[in-house]
Amino acid sequence: MADAALACGAVAEPARGPWALRAVSIAVPVAYTAAFFLVPLAFFVVLGFWRVQDYQVVPGFSLENYRDIAGHILAQSNYGIAIVQSFYVSATTALCAVAFCYPLVLAIVYTVPGRLQRLVLLFAVAPFWTSYILRVFAWQILLARRGIINTAAASLGWDWMEQGWLNTQVATRIGLVHYLAPVLVIILYVSVSSIDRTLIEAARELGASRLQAFRRVIWPLSRVGITVSLSFATIIGFGDVLSGSLLGGGAGRSIVGAVPLFSNMIMSDYASSTNLPRTCALAMILVLILACILVAGLRAAERAQRAVA
Amino acid sequence: MPAVVIPRGPVDGERFALVAAGRAYLALGFVFLMLPIVTLIVFSFQRNQYASLPGQGWSLRWYVKLFQDDALLAALKNSLIVSPVAATAASVIGFFAAYATHRFVFPGRAALSILLVVPVLIPPLILGIAFLGLLSRLSLQGQLLGVILTHVVLVTAPATAIIQLRLAQMPPSLEEAAWNLGASEWQALVRVVVPFAAAGIAGGWLLAFTFSFDEFVISWFVSGFDPTLPVAIYSYLVGSADPSLNAIATLVFVLSSLVLLGAELLLMPFIVRARRPGRAAVA
Amino acid sequence: MRDTSKLDTAASVGEAAPSVPRRWFLGAAAGAAWSSLTIINKAQAAGPLRVLAWPGYDEKPVVGEFEDTHKVKVEFKNYIGGEQMLQYYSQVPKGTFDAIISDAEYVQKFVAQNALTPLKKADFPNLKDFHPKYQDFAPLRAPNDMTWGIGTRFSFYGISFNAKHVSDEEASSWNNLFMPKFKNKIVMFDWYLPNMSNASLALFPNNPAPYDISDGQLAQVKDWLIKLRPQITSFAPQNQGLVSALVNEDAIITPYGDMDIEMTVAGYNNFKTVVPKEGSIRWTEAACLCADSRNKELALQWIAYMSSAKVQSRLVYTKGFKARAPNMKVVEHWDDEQKKLMSYVPDPANPGRMLVETNIDKSSPRGLPVKQAEAAWQAIYNQFKSA
Structure with a gap:
């Protein structure tokens, strides 16, 4: 089919009906988002500039919330250190998650017979079908000091794990990697499985070793998927509250120190004072950070895409 | 049929080692993925009120309790209405968004891609309050329709992302060829683009469904008196994690695995046929 | 609906x-x-x-x-x-x-x-x-x-503890939470209000309004909490986290209360709760x-x-x-x-x-901070958690 188009030399313009595809395909997502998301978004942004008096929200325009938060970045509440903790934990989580999932996807694509791949893939996504919070509870009992993993290890005579990993940011990462894995497996599978095998064959025909074929063909062509996975994982990890609080123990230890994640801090600030505007302002900082990660991720993905094309 | 390697004779030790290593890693990976699920299933059959070692013996008490408690089952029913509808709507919207950004250049194209992702970035807590405010003013709060409408906003992003990834692999010549052969752009869309993107749409739908099925903060705010499953689960947590929750999680897991397995086996012929020609040739 | x-x-x-x-x-x-x-x-x-x-x-x-x-x-x-x-x-x-x-x-x-x-x-x-x-x-x-x-x-927010490891006497005062044996063995309910009010009681016993304290007293509360920080293994957002930490022995004591009831019902007989002598929040x-x-x-x-x-x-x-x-x-x-x-x-x-x-x-009944803003207390609580 493709050859036919090339043979013709010129591309015919498709016939356009009164419902031009261009208009419809742009209008549908725009209209829905405008109707059901822009208003909540505006609420969120505007509220950050409002104030609270007598436990009630007072409209107006004030930078007081932001000024107050600025005063807590490096002192008192120390949001700064919590942000650093979140960066550290989410970035390392993203690396671990991709390091775990990419080989998994390679194994699925290249060692599982084609007709079984979708089945294997479905079972990789299966953990997602149970509630995240219940999975986190299960990790608690697995990782606890007297938990399943330690008990099993002790029965094998390994007592070096006695301390347990629960309530450290290691446990946070385990919970997050497990949460992210099904999504990353899908993203990476879509990109790895589409790598044209004739390219790999050609490389091998030309005498490339398997490692070279991987480095020259598979790796460059997976880079878009990997970049998307990394930024997605960082964003979700940065915003997540469950793993950090239920596995990380609320203020789990990492090399940054025993410090809460920023997302957990927002939750606890929210729960402790009737001041939704200030919570919105705090959340705005989170959203801006995530947006930066998103834009950086998109840029990197574009670069990877261009490198391939 | 590990197709990456061209057979070079009857014995290829390196290939054999690689395949073995790959499968071993796959097995290990699945152990990690299934570990908490198995734990949860095991404790749903244990007498323990609180999951801890040692187990207190096998028992069906949590299943009995679950079926006496209509709240969780009613919530499951609500979730089974909300999530498929939301996932379907999100896949349709996501497909148009992905197609629009893939094919057309228009002002605000980059902004649209970003705007679709922004709902994922905002802490659900605040988004939940904002959605509730909006729906209240539309007199839609506390209805499953309201939950569906907000879930669509949330899960369009993952659906779009997967469909976009798939469309990015579509050679432009494919659609152009259809036009050259006289198809209208809608015909080309339906006959060429959608079939090509089918795997991506299915993946996107699945992802959207799972996100919706597990979403609880926003659902709590907008679901009113008819909670979805995660909302019902959430209200059990004030006391303690009731093992009936493990029981319902086990049921959901087993049922969904069976459904997927069944669908996979029934749809197999179509899937095999839909495989890309390139791979078939290699295999 | x-x-x-x-x-x-x-x-x-x-x-x-x-x-x-x-x-x-x-x-x-x-x-x-x-x-x-x-x-x-x-x-x-x-x-x-x-x-x-x-x-x-x-x-x-x-x-x-x-x-x-x-x-x-x-x-x-x-x-x-x-x-x-x-x-x-x-x-x-x-x-x-x-x-x-x-x-x-x-x-x-x-x-x-x-x-x-x-x-x-x-x-x-x-x-x-x-x-x-x-x-x-x-x-x-x-x-x-x-x-x-x-x-x-x-x-009551008393002190609940694992009686295999802790005696009634050890749990009878908030200030015993500093004992070396509780290092990294305390699980705390993750909300500023009860914890800070209990800390206030630990310092100023039997105050009928422990949330009604001066700035100077609040500063002492902050120091008391920050000194306690190394003793705490985790902060639990709900009961489930406290229970899980106690049954799996990641923690042996919690300044929360009522865990004895939960545990007894669940078939454990080694958990007790005491309202400390300085009083507690309710x-x-x-x-x-x-x-x-x-x-x-x-x-x-x-x-x-x-x-x-x-x-x-x-x-x-x-x-x-x-x-x-x-x-x-x-x-x-x-x-x-x-x-x-x-x-x-x-x-x-x-x-x-x-x-x-x-x-x-x-x-004493739980109450909102009187002389300071809620946010000021929360800031201290944040500081304590990151200390």
């Missing part, structure tokens, strides 16, 4: 609408269009009573009798956390709820929004069976000897009447129902959650084992009184 037309009316009647005017959004026509799109709209019997409540109130043994007697359905919106409750309440149309179960210290926040109607104590004959401190409960006092709510459940839930209720008569009857000894004996002894009842006659509905578990048994140290009464006297 409900009759939307009714809610619509309620929304336009309650003209003191929340932050943004109704029409600002889409206008009446669009609103009507959306309403007609309501595909999943369960028809409901007339006049259900709607209550915003903590979980537990909706359980069949608690509410069933009321529904049967009055031939009415009571619909519950369960929340977890006072802030969630307030935000939910302020975003739904006025008149959505007939009654609210609120933590006592949050009642003043509702009062500030004119959301509640005060109750005449004379309408609640069961009050005479309440513990004296709950007959006239300070945080709920309304003008003219009225009350903003009727107590339904309460309990939480209380109260049933309140919504000012915008369209069903006030029924709501009042439900509140009265919730004050009876029989109903409270069930409410505080639900399958998932245990607490104490302000109505002291609950003992008439319990067997000996239940009485013992809930500490409605004679206190050996105070002849003629029940243990629960002694603990009420030793404890």
Whole structure:
């Protein structure tokens, strides 16, 4: 089919009906988002500039919330250190998650017979079908000091794990990697499985070793998927509250120190004072950070895409 | 049929080692993925009120309790209405968004891609309050329709992302060829683009469904008196994690695995046929 | 799910609408269009009573009798956390709820929004069976000897501990939490209010209002907490986290209380709870009447129902959650084992009184910071967590 188009030399313009595809395909997502998301978004942004008096929200325009938060970045509440903790934990989580999932996807694509791949893939996504919070509870009992993993290890005579990993940011990462894995497996599978095998064959025909074929063909062509996975994982990890609080123990230890994640801090600030505007302002900082990660991720993905094309 | 390697004779030790290593890693990976699920299933059959070692013996008490408690089952029913509808709507919207950004250049194209992702970035807590405010003013709060409408906003992003990834692999010549052969752009869309993107749409739908099925903060705010499953689960947590929750999680897991397995086996012929020609040739 | 037309009316009647005017959004026509799109709209019997409540109130043994007697359905919106409750309440149309179960210290926040109607104590004959401190409960006092709510459940933030590793003596004082054996062995409920108030009691024992302290005292509270930080292994956002840490022995002690009851019910016999000698904080839930209720008569009857000894004996002894009842006659509905578990048994140290009464006297109701802003306390709590 493709050859036919090339043979013709010129591309015919498709016939356009009164419902031009261009208009419809742009209008549908725009209209829905405008109707059901822009208003909540505006609420969120505007509220950050409002104030609270007598436990009630007072409209107006004030930078007081932001000024107050600025005063807590490096002192008192120390949001700064919590942000650093979140960066550290989410970035390392993203690396671990991709390091775990990419080989998994390679194994699925290249060692599982084609007709079984979708089945294997479905079972990789299966953990997602149970509630995240219940999975986190299960990790608690697995990782606890007297938990399943330690008990099993002790029965094998390994007592070096006695301390347990629960309530450290290691446990946070385990919970997050497990949460992210099904999504990353899908993203990476879509990109790895589409790598044209004739390219790999050609490389091998030309005498490339398997490692070279991987480095020259598979790796460059997976880079878009990997970049998307990394930024997605960082964003979700940065915003997540469950793993950090239920596995990380609320203020789990990492090399940054025993410090809460920023997302957990927002939750606890929210729960402790009737001041939704200030919570919105705090959340705005989170959203801006995530947006930066998103834009950086998109840029990197574009670069990877261009490198391939 | 590990197709990456061209057979070079009857014995290829390196290939054999690689395949073995790959499968071993796959097995290990699945152990990690299934570990908490198995734990949860095991404790749903244990007498323990609180999951801890040692187990207190096998028992069906949590299943009995679950079926006496209509709240969780009613919530499951609500979730089974909300999530498929939301996932379907999100896949349709996501497909148009992905197609629009893939094919057309228009002002605000980059902004649209970003705007679709922004709902994922905002802490659900605040988004939940904002959605509730909006729906209240539309007199839609506390209805499953309201939950569906907000879930669509949330899960369009993952659906779009997967469909976009798939469309990015579509050679432009494919659609152009259809036009050259006289198809209208809608015909080309339906006959060429959608079939090509089918795997991506299915993946996107699945992802959207799972996100919706597990979403609880926003659902709590907008679901009113008819909670979805995660909302019902959430209200059990004030006391303690009731093992009936493990029981319902086990049921959901087993049922969904069976459904997927069944669908996979029934749809197999179509899937095999839909495989890309390139791979078939290699295999 | 409900009759939307009714809610619509309620929304336009309650003209003191929340932050943004109704029409600002889409206008009446669009609103009507959306309403007609309501595909999943369960028809409901007339006049259900709607209550915003903590979980537990909706359980069949608690509410069933009321529904049967009055031939009415009571619909519950369960929340977890006072802030969630307030935000939910302020975003739904006025008149959505007939009654609210609120933590006592949050009642003043509702009062500030004119959301509640005060109750005449004379309408609640069961009050005479309440513990004296709950007959006239300070945080709920309304003008003219009225009350903003009727107590339904309460309990203490004592010290719960694993008796295999901790003695009663060791748990008898907040200041013993600094003992070296508790290093990295304490699990703490992750909310500033009880923890900081208990710290205030540790420093200034038996203060009836531990949340009403000077800036200087608050600075001492901060130092006390920061000194405690290395002892804490984790912060748990709900009961589940405390229980999990205790049964798996990641922690052996918690400044939270009531874990003995949970654990005993679950088949463990090695957990105990003590209200320390310096006193402790006590939480209380109260049933309140919504000012915008369209069903006030029924709501009042439900509140009265919730004050009876029989109903409270069930409410505080639900399958998932245990607490104490302000109505002291609950003992008439319990067997000996239940009485013992809930500490409605004679206190050996105070002849003629029940243990629960002694603990009420030793404890102070949880309250909001008086001399400082909530945010100032939270900032200290954040600092403590990151210390």
